[in-house]
Amino acid sequence: MQIRTEVNDGKGVLTLDGRFDFNSHRDFRAASDKLLEDAAVKEVEINFSRVEYLDSSALGMLLLLREKVDGAGKKVVLSGLKGTVKQVLDIANFSKLFAMRD
């Protein structure tokens, strides 16, 4: 999975591209940690529009991120949800845990 990072106006966006699974662990953590350490970033957006697959360890990574974001006093938003990715997040009822936008 490729991760592109953009920071704009207090918002950090991670655009994920490819299969979001166990193998993405290190890259995802590195990219998200960097945004969390950036004091200028108030909101972290994870863009899923290019993610073709998501497994349970990816859900685990999102939960870890959620915990860290809370600890850092920032916000996290999931975006670009569609197809099987949306399905997986729906079954896990992640809308009860994360803010989501189109």
Added chain:
Amino acid sequence: MTDSPALKILVADDTPANVMVIQAVASRLGHAVVAAGDGREAVRLYQEARPDLVFMDIMMPDMDGLAAVRDIRGLPADRWVPVVFVSALDRMEDVVRGLESGGDDYLVKPVDLRLLRAKINGYAHTLALQRKVRDYAAELEGWREQAEEQVRLGAHVMARLTDTAGLRDPMLRHFNQPADNFSGDLLCAARAPGDVLYLMLADAAGHGLPAALSAMPLTQVFHGMTAKGFSLASIAAELNRKLKGLMPADRFVAATLAAVDVRNQTVEVWNGGNPDAVFLDDAGGVAMRWPSRHPPLGILAESDFSGETQSARVQAAGDLLICSDGLLEAESPHGDRLSLEGVVDGLARAPLERRFQRLVDGLETHLDGGAAHDDVSFMLVRVPLERRQSVRMPVAAQVSLEALSEWRLDVSYGPAELRYLDVVPAALGVLGQIRPVQAHQGALFLVLSELFNNALDHGLLQLDSAVKEGLGGFELYLQQRAERLATLTAGRVDLGFHVHEVRGEAVLDISVRDSGQGFDFTSYGEGAAGEGDARPHGRGIALVRNLCRELIYEGCGNQVRARYVLA
């Protein structure tokens, strides 16, 4: 100079001056030298000193260098030790002979010191790499052995935890195929008091040992609380609390909990993160389905967790299917997946008694010899249509009257407790510790549940049983119940228990009183709700009458006394 570690170098030469030349170069490079004066001594020192590198003269007394190297190469070897011939013999056939006898290199005397230095450095570098590779291999082997031991232990514990008698329930067929050495999918089944079949299919994130570790704490909670008759909502909340406390934030367990109550013809489900549970009736129609309504277990804090279940009344006999997403994500060799609709469709087409086997066969055909990448598990529960009111009760052991002493307990519950407490199992938890009562807990659970629920539902919440009649009535009733309970501000339910002896018999008197307006109990009398009466709301009391010596309504119908014979 390289960063390679110091070598031990064996130098064999019958001319001490030659030895000293090599020794001088080697020690300046930081290596140690062991010297031999002939071939035989060289072979002996090779075994004793275990050198890393050998410089060998060819023409020596007693045993020449070629013979010594052949002997050395004939010794058992656990590592590669390079041998460099150093000889005045400089014809090509001498060099070839040296290499053929087991040498790795050949230097012609007199040896150029710069060349000698470069050779030693080169071998030191290669030997350091070799040592590193050997260390890695040994470390890897150690890890492998440790991992195998962990897997063996994990598989053993998991097998013990999962192979419980409850899974051999005649109503249940189950399937669990691990993707790894053992499954992170956990299946549990047990009968609650009152013969209700409780089921759990838990799918821990990932697979293998980490997944199984997350699933393990669930079994004891499930079995312990089921045996005591706690509600699905209470069990789900406790499972969540336990996992949340034990596991790191990225570990969670998708779970489906179900309670199949044949006597009352209801199926209740809590689904957090698993595929829909589906009730397929005998005609092949999907009569009910329970999609995931909650996040998986182990994520939410206790205060955010919801144990809310969805219940439905069984209108026709059928099968309840509960599966993990491993079933739907199992890929065929062509990359196709099964859909829930496809699975249900396949079940619907199979003859009733072949449904389970059809699903097992269908999965095998789908995988076509390949392996699923996730654990695959499912349960199929046969739910008959039944109007029987008697309950199978184990025969209680006899209680000796000598051991009996009088015992009394009175408890009173207000709106707050009624909202969050599982009153019946909580009260029975105390009552059940009284020895003469222990063997009767199953029957007493039924009696107390019936009396307490009547007091709460009809007395305090003023629900009308008639609502249950008709299609969707049961669900509507439950909805009203939940709403009214949530907004209840006043009222109490009092429970009284009295164990004592009456005319040579040990009895338990149970009294239940609510602060409601009571009801016309004459319509619930023996005549109105006898054995065989099919009305759901009357059958419970008929059952209580069957189990108790006497049942008396008092007051305005807001108070009931039941006498249960213990011995």
